[in-house]
Amino acid sequence: MSWKPNRSSHLTMQEQIIDWVKSRIDKGEWTVGTKLPPQRSLASQFNVNRSTVQLALDELKASGLLHTRAGSGVFVANNSWNILLNNNQPNWHRHIESGIHKPNYHTIQLINEYEQQEGIIRLGTGELSPDLLPTEQIKDSLSEIQLESRAIGYSSPLGNEKLRNVLCTYLKKRDIHTEPDNILIVSGALQALQLISFGLLEQGSVVFQEEPSYLNSIHPFQSSGMRVTSITKELKLKEILKEQKRNRQSLYYAVPTLHNPTGRNWTLEEKERLYDVCKELQIPIIEDDVYHELLFEETYPAMKSFDTSGQVLYLGSVSKTLSPGLRIGWVVAPTPVIHHLADIKMQTDYGSSAFSQEIVAHWISSGMYEEHVSKLRARLKERAAFTEAILEEQFKDTATWEKSEGGFYIWLRFNEPVVNKALFLNLINRKVLINPGYIYMPSDLHHIRLSYAYASLKDLKEALGILKELIS
Amino acid sequence: MSWKPNRSSHLTMQEQIIDWVKSRIDKGEWTVGTKLPPQRSLASQFNVNRSTVQLALDELKASGLLHTRAGSGVFVANNSWNILLNNNQPNWHRHIESGIHKPNYHTIQLINEYEQQEGIIRLGTGELSPDLLPTEQIKDSLSEIQLESRAIGYSSPLGNEKLRNVLCTYLKKRDIHTEPDNILIVSGALQALQLISFGLLEQGSVVFQEEPSYLNSIHPFQSSGMRVTSITKELKLKEILKEQKRNRQSLYYAVPTLHNPTGRNWTLEEKERLYDVCKELQIPIIEDDVYHELLFEETYPAMKSFDTSGQVLYLGSVSKTLSPGLRIGWVVAPTPVIHHLADIKMQTDYGSSAFSQEIVAHWISSGMYEEHVSKLRARLKERAAFTEAILEEQFKDTATWEKSEGGFYIWLRFNEPVVNKALFLNLINRKVLINPGYIYMPSDLHHIRLSYAYASLKDLKEALGILKELIS
Known part of the structure; x- marks a missing residue:
């Protein structure tokens, strides 16, 4: 279970949070340079007000254990108390930097990260919506599986x-x-x-x-x-x-x-x-x-x-x-x-x-597979038509696209080169996640890979409205 | 389904097999240099006598499509008919040779290969015997799994x-x-x-x-x-x-x-x-x-x-x-x-x-996991004791070992450096597969990693008898 402060403890919530953060640093779970989860996630994990988290983090910052880097979050600091405590930690940062396999691009890391968040509308996801997955049928079929040792x-x-x-x-x-x-x-x-x-x-x-x-x-x-x-x-x-x-x-x-x-x-x-x-x-x-x-x-x-x-x-x-x-x-x-x-x-x-x-x-x-796929095709076709109708209504003057022949995507092309990282980030602030064209072609600032497979129809409509608003 | 000759065809079994081999080469599935499966596997796949397979392969060899490399099997030949047919096949051999990831060592490839064969006794396998796996309980538990979309x-x-x-x-x-x-x-x-x-x-x-x-x-x-x-x-x-x-x-x-x-x-x-x-x-x-x-x-x-x-x-x-x-x-x-x-x-x-x-x-x-593991430990302990009793009876003069404290293995050390590749291959001929010490330490010719976890008790006894016979 994720840790939560104990409401019947003699310590205040804030004190318990401070102790917990210290113990994670102490045990080497949060090494120097580790970025802490956002305050809102911590508050939700601890089931406390965000202000309680903030007060705890402020105190840890004052003691030099944490520090804030403007615009990027709160990190475990590299100060002398800390180094003394964690005498000779492996230089994980150097290990990570020197690995053969490089990290994903930043935009893609953000996409992976925000896809996990509740309340975000995923307008580019290359994945079937949960309600298009045959979850119940798969569950029922488990009893028919012949398992041999x-x-x-x-x-x-x-x-x-x-x-x-x-x-x-x-x-x-x-x-x-x-x-x-x-x-x-x-x-x-x-x-x-x-x-x-x-x-x-x-x-x-x-x-x-x-x-x-x-x-x-x-x-x-x-x-x-x-x-x-x-x-x-x-x-x-x-x-x-x-x-x-x-x-x-x-x-x-x-x-x-x-x-x-x-x-x-x-x-x-x-x-x-x-x-x-x-x-x-x-x-x-x-x-x-x-x-x-x-x-x-x-x-x-x-x-x-x-x-x-x-x-x-x-x-x-x-x-x-x-x-x-x-x-x-x-x-x-x-x-x-x-x-x-x-x-x-x-x-x-x-x-x-x-x-x-x-x-x-x-x-x-x-034969269950083909039967399912046949139904799935019909539902995706409906979703494509729904999405194209919205595009027709709202984006006819600013963008072009081709009618979908199948699958998940519409390759939406804006007349102006507006699809940059700023748009991507601004949309995240409005709880809309897109797959911008530049992750598929670095020089491209015209396209969005629009997926009609994931978001609900209501969400699709809402998110396209926000997209239109931010574009103009 | 794997291909089988059609018993009601107007062609003989042998002719059908020849056509099938030709078509596989023709389609590029068996490229130049591909090693054919052993005759016994083909005979079993086709459900024909081994002599029928042999006659078919002989004819294909006579036409130059296949050739035999002494001791290593039958291969698709690199002859002019073939090259003409498959004009400009990619040089897969070069691709495979130049890959970054190298193939497994030969002994390990053989172990992987023979582990799949029926009738072989696996004396070194790092895996639980099928009868030690809780297959039925896993199957029953599938209905209790909470699947969410x-x-x-x-x-x-x-x-x-x-x-x-x-x-x-x-x-x-x-x-x-x-x-x-x-x-x-x-x-x-x-x-x-x-x-x-x-x-x-x-x-x-x-x-x-x-x-x-x-x-x-x-x-x-x-x-x-x-x-x-x-x-x-x-x-x-x-x-x-x-x-x-x-x-x-x-x-x-x-x-x-x-x-x-x-x-x-x-x-x-x-x-x-x-x-x-x-x-x-x-x-x-x-x-x-x-x-x-x-x-x-x-x-x-x-x-x-x-x-x-x-x-x-x-x-x-x-x-x-x-x-x-x-x-x-x-x-x-x-x-x-x-x-x-x-x-x-x-x-x-x-x-x-x-x-x-x-x-x-x-x-x-x-809690099913810990309950299962507890029973498993007891059964492995019995298997270890059974195996150690055989060792005591048959190998006291030629080898040493320590009483197992758990897990799957006994690290059996022969007094003489007898555990070489020849022993490994001779044992395969007698349908016994071992994990020789040299795959864990190249210079080692003394050890076998004996596993009491996989083979049945009867097979363990039989295979140890064969091992003893070949060692002396």
Whole structure:
């Protein structure tokens, strides 16, 4: 349980809070430089008035244990009393700074942080709203899961065999014909990118992408020392790829169906051209296909469906359709690649949750999955239409967008370059959280990735009203 | 479903198998250099005689599509027909070779591979036997899990809040007093090592360990470019650490309770001395405490219980006690460290399975976990005694060992240096899989990590008989 002051103690609330903060510093839980939670969170945790917290912190500041950095919060101070007390603490700050894996960008850290807060409207979240998740049905289905002792031990390197078999059948509907030993189960598509980055590229390799790109908002490749290069796929594709690649290892990251963040679909010609050029230049392609089940109308063929050279690494997942909490995705690739990635996965986390794998196998094989996805598509389509109607009403003069063909997003383009960090922060102050275009393309100050999948319709309307107000 | 020949086809079994192999090569699923599964696996998959498979493969070899490498198996050949067909396949072999993350050692790959095979007796496996897992109780408990829609969305960076609260209470029994924001939920302790390696060390940092060490059989630190240095903890600890560390980042990896692979417990003095020296030299300590619940008798205090400077990163897990398939562990560390590791975890896999986290929270908070662990301890103690009785009867003259104090292992030492790769392979031929000492300490040819936790008592007896026969 989180600590709370004891109301029947002989000490005042304020004194107890002071003692608690001191003990956390004393035990080394809050090291020098640690940022304290905001006063309002502490007040809510302690169930006291904010002024009580403030008085306690003031006293700690006066004694030199804490200090305030203007605009950024209250920190554990580096003063002599403190250093004396915590003689020889490891220099965690230096450790954190020197780690190979870099922290997320500040805007993204803020997004992660504010997404957890109550009362904020999430206008950009790439996640289904809680009321779109089949929580009750999943709960009911747990009693139907066949759990075997073998299955809840350590997983085989490629993942649950039943699930891989089920996926072979399922993927046939996407016109992908494969075998269980060409499938690796992963903990979501992001982990697949991480494994590919560590397993198939050397430092300094080139990762090609379109721009804007989801890859710019995460950095599985950048963190392991790859060069990520944005190219336009329209003109002189072959020449550009050839020139940029030179003799280095490389691969192309593509989201040809319901692209993140733009929501666009590549034409068949675009896919074939990229495939042919990459084949000629021996550049493997990652086809990130996690949104395809959410296409409102016709299905566009996956590049993997016409891959005869084994150069497409195909990624799927249930995070956008069934539940992100399951953490289940898959890679389809040539056998030697799959075995190598599986070997690295075993070294990383010894496989994905056996329970999650059983749940997904059950949902797909019983047909519950497709039935659910079909209903989900209809509801997302309604949400898209609702949102587009508001845009039509309120943003026709200031912005442009394309009608959504499926998935979660509308790539809203403002005529003026107004989508900067100040707007992002001002919206947070008004309890609205957006995904600004610049996290997908650093130079972009025109776009917002609007998600109609998460917020309630009421919240969507309210937040768009606030957005309009701040823009003008 | 895995492919099988069609018994009512107008083609013979053999012809169908040939066509299937050709189509897999044709589609790029089996690229040049891919090793085919063993004939016995194919025969079992196809439900045909092994001779049918052999005839089919012979024909494919004669046509130049496959070739045999003596002693290592059948491979997709690099011949002109094939190259013509798969014009410009990516050079996967080069990609795999150049990856940052290296493959596991060969012996360990073989262990991973043979562990999956039916009929093999696993004499070294660090895993509970299926009949020691509370599979039925877990299944029954699923109906009691409170699933909320929020909980099955993307996780908060530190992990399920309920579970972190439950762990705070649970850890008090280990005399570790902490708060939810000092706990990060991870997908098993191995992932914690990976996150620490990427998050808190720069390339070339020094990771100290005892030898033999579990770390030598996995390589989360080596793979990201750290220098792993084994030191004896007895003599001149401070001088050695100081000299080896110099100005580099460093940390010390310790398993002070039921050490893996030796099963030994550090004395309190050893722990205090290491803690004091590391504190003086500002070297953080990883305390891997995943076996402590399995101590047969008294509980030894964790280093974390007397850590007042926040320099101990404490690791726990349910993989050795409840189910490895859950993939749930935790790190206890100072707040800034936890937040940094959480940020990297979000970049790696967006959190651990929400379902697994709910199950663990339910088991620990309801008391079912401790009740189960208490029974488990008793059963492991019986297994240890049974195994020690066999050793006493059969190995008294050729080997020595210490009576197990808990956990899974007996660190069996042969008087002669007989535990080499040949013994490992000969035992595999007799369907017995061991974990030889050399995977924990390369120069060691004396030890076997004997696990009494996995094989049935009958199998244990039989396999020890075979071991005795091959040794003499």
